[in-house]
Amino acid sequence: MIRIALCDDERDELNLLETVIKQYEEERNLSFRITSYKRGEELIGNWENFDIVFLDIRMSGMDGMEAAKSIRKKDMQVEIIFITSHIGLTREALAVHAFEYLEKPVSKEVLYQQMDEVLDKISRNKQIEAKRKEIVEINAGKSVIRIAVDDIYYFERNDRKIKAVTKKGSFIVNETISSLEQKLKTFDFVMPHQSFVVNINQMQDYYKDEIIMMNSDTIPVAQKRSSEFKKVMRDFLQKQMNKSL
Template sequence: MRIAICDDEKSARDLLLQMLWEYPEAFSCLDTYESGEEFLESGKNYDLLFLDIDMKGMDGIETARKIRLRDKKLKIVYVTAYREYAGKAFSVHAFGYLLKPVKKERLFAQIEDAKSYREEEKQEEEPLEFMTTEGRTLLLPGDIYYFEFWNRKIRLCTKEGILEMKGKIGDVRDRMEKYGFAAPHKSFVVNLERIKNIKGYEIFLMNGACIPLSQKQAVGFKETLSKYLADRKEV
């Protein structure tokens, strides 16, 4: 699992880190952040976030609202010394709620619950089949960042790396539209879920990639993205 801690108190971050290091299984990623702003600016994807509510600057509730605009699946567990925040925490679809001082047993129980839900979600999401140069490949839509028509082939940029296949980018666009993909340029089809921000005619993705936004398609693409984000906000 990929886990993050966001708390403006160093002692609280260190305590959680120490307990997480004692968890019997290793995590693929374990990062810490000092503020909601720092977490959001990172653009990184996680499976589980331990988030303090009462932080300086952007508090945990507002941080979660902004997270939900781009990520509905992240499991957010609030960690706070104030029980009265519980109602607000669940208004932004919090996965859990831990009171400080956190007990290791409760912390581990939240991790186990998150792992169980994660496995169920993976089973619900059907993989798609692609005939790549490496052979028949199954990919989850969420694991694909974008498709690019390059050198008479289609490049698939995924979480695991780059794959190539034959075909037409227009056919890819039509096939992937129902999975939340759209074309910002005649040579690209991008996963709207993986867009971090747009500056001018450049689209920055959460994996650090930058792809072009054509001037001709800019207005329509931004409208498609806005509608996609609005629809997800209502979920």
């Protein structure tokens, strides 16, 4: 079920928006839970984990932009769509990572198109998130450790031993660096150095010859792998940009 919040202090506009979204729900054979609010304060005070929020920017009391800023403090994943009769606020809309900015009156065709696009993005994001939560099995000698992909920072080879560094601690594994790279490459793991396999999603920063991980560990980037690694990073960043569109 997709949870949708509508917030507009003009009752007619609010009713029209709800009516068209319900028509879309029925025609697409989907399941929505729609909650309507007439004030920004009411939306924030009764906040739930919504998937989509339609916000009028100009409202009495807390306006839509203020409400969006408060929402972002609670939830970075919800998709915000501004609907307003006033133009010129797109820069502010970008600052709160709005999905779209629509001018009133919004036609049925435009709203249907936006619903198609935002639901497609939500579906893609859920697939990516589910993949990162997938469990992989790592051979640890006498036992097999099952761990979520997103809990792994990196693997390091040192003195013929392979150490796994994870959110749950570190442990020695009975696998080779190359086998780990092959096993995990579909989950955005890369090999910037012959002794390391790194989870790109757990990178905090990247400099010319080193990576800073989310746990503050520093991973070297081998000179001979630098060009290949830069290409991998460009492809990864492009995927991230596509995800945010």
